[in-house]
Amino acid sequence: MSYEQIWAPWRLAYLKGPAPDLEEESAGLSFLPGADRKCFLCQGVADPANPARHVVFQDQQTLTVLNRYPYNNGHLLVAPRRHCARLDELAVEEQTALVPTIARMICLLEKVLRPEGFNVGLNLGHAAGAGLPGHLHWHIVPRWSGDTNFMPSVASVKVIPQSLDELRKALAEALHGGP
Numbered sequence: 001m002s003y004e005q006i007w008a009p010w011r012l013a014y015l016k017g018p019a020p021d022l023e024e025e026s027a028g029l030s031f032l033p034g035a036d037r038k039c040f041l042c043q044g045v046a047d048p049a050n051p052a053r054h055v056v057f058q059d060q061q062t063l064t065v066l067n068r069y070p071y072n073n074g075h076l077l078v079a080p081r082r083h084c085a086r087l088d089e090l091a092v093e094e095q096t097a098l099v100p101t102i103a104r105m106i107c108l109l110e111k112v113l114r115p116e117g118f119n120v121g122l123n124l125g126h127a128a129g130a131g132l133p134g135h136l137h138w139h140i141v142p143r144w145s146g147d148t149n150f151m152p153s154v155a156s157v158k159v160i161p162q163s164l165d166e167l168r169k170a171l172a173e174a175l176h177g178g179p
Contacts, residue, residue: 035083041135045081056171061097066164071141074113079137112174115142
């Protein structure tokens with residue numbers, strides 16, 4: 001039996017473990033009141049120009065970042081800029097800004113990646129699957145017909161065909177009026 005080789009060297013960091021801790025780099029940053037300096041979303045708000053933060057978009061109320069460990073290519077996280085763990089703690093301005101940002105990011109992903117559908121969801125609390133239960137964030141996962149295959153079940157591997165840096169550049173270009 002012969003095997004086809006799949007090259008995805010940028011995934012090695014994922015297989016080796018968590019991304020490098022950027023907390024040390026955040027010492028001189030200006031955080032919002034109530035921010036958690038250990039929270040990668042709060043770090044993204046304070047340091048959006050740092051490519052390691054994977055910030056795609058930020059406005060007065062919301063932040064969008066690439067998921068470092070995506071379920072599929074283009075997996076985004078949309079969050080309020082303010083560190084907030086509960087829906088009932090969101091200010092009206094934050095509530096009214098989140099859905100338009102989610103819609104805008106879906107349109108952006110449609111333009112850049114042309115997915116056939118999306119999973120959009122919010123995990124509230126650790127028991128519900130929230131990996132970062134202290135800062136609300138919605139997942140936007142692009143989907144394509146047949147995007148699941150044998151790799152996750154047989155080899156415990158999910159192949160993501162594009163690096164985060166490359167995807168971030170493509171999204172930024174499309175967001176700011178590029179091709």
